[in-house]
Amino acid sequence: MSSLDHPPHSAELKVSFPAEHVLQLTLNRPKALNAMTPQMEADINNILNWFDNEESLWFVRMLYIAAVIITGEGRAFCAGADLKAWNEKQSSGQANEQEMLAGSVHGFGSISRRSKTSKPIIAAVNGGTYGGGLEMLLNCDIVIASEEAQFALPEVKRGVLAAQGVIPRIAKIAGHQLASELLLLGRPISAAEAQTRFRFVNQIVPASKVLPTAVEWAKQIVANSPDAVQCTKRGLILAGQHGNFEQATLALAWSPEARRLYNSANIKEGLKAFSEKRKPSWSNPAKL
Template structure:
């Protein structure tokens, strides 16, 4: 475990450090299938905002305790609020710029890996869609069933799924509210990178991917991730301009890791990366 001090959280979120430079966040409401609550959202917001600014942490893995990654919103609590007129979904979206679980609309410069055992539904899938690398157990199921409940996948899932899968396949999930398998999510829809044999393999596979990412320059990885985020928002020329003159690119080309990478190449050895300077 690195010598860092994450924010305090409730028992709904488990925070751990499985290896150097890696943060692991485990949604911890297994009896409720990790359905999202305001408290869990706040825990995720605090820890992820801290993660963004902690130089020694380069990658985050998000997973769920028990048999499902995240079943989406806590519909019973939402129903009670709706009946009492406490809060509307529009107000919830407006007050949380990071989206569902403080992940579904987050524009991080650092890589997010989703380790999905069992499945992800509704807002849980919207979180997954905004991750950079997704690993799923072969028995995992995925769905955006909002239309079946009279609501909308408004937390960022609609544009992300449309970009990844295309209009027609996105419509298949969004307008029918159908459930698909991990194999379909991987082969047809394209938002799962890797399918592994069982739920107990998911975290091991995620840890291996995080380790592979961390063999690369963290400066270059974060600058590249920023370019991917910008590419979702802008056309080619505007994206290129914003990226080239952005803080991540400037840090990459002026930092020590680019010197180390080129020196290691010339000396035919493995680079010894250092944590990036704060932006």
């Protein structure tokens, strides 16, 4: 497998390239509302690990990926965990949830707790987003939602726990009381509520415009300096990991991404292009 060939995957995940340097991952269990399975999670993990490692190939051929879009096939984005399979494990005594949680490095769907990536992830929310699906979405950088999209954390209604990173994240985004509303009532909210009250949706569009809008936003990201985009993404992650402004700022200042940025050809090119009133011509970022 060459560095530009993505890893193999099952039919539970579709992999496509809707624009130059843009990867699209489509959850492909529409009859099950794209409920997550171990196989689907493994597929996502393998593809995203490859995506994260392709840092030094920004403009080599058209397959190099600078941003990723994740969406769902059919009428749902992701219905969360496959509760039927979970019930079978519980009934057989094979489930060990605490061990699974502790060992889940990247969280639900290999996205909800993923923190090593320096590249943007856009969620194109085509429909219902429940439980772990919402946990995944809240660790994406940009959320484009259909007018018909609904969001819920119904775990309390099933006797389980939203435990893959969503509790601290939604509390930080929406505040304690609104986070409690989602987590303790388990009721669904509309896309409009998600945008205006809970503040985790960037734009609401008609269903037919969800993917085109996500692709357009991805293309705008890709048009920028790869070093600056990746360093900014690292800064956003550090902001969520550190307790105060000063800690996050210093952590970013001494990060590998910042070191690369300030010593890159792209910072020179960006400043020179501005002075010469022309469009910059970006080059490959160095391997971290």
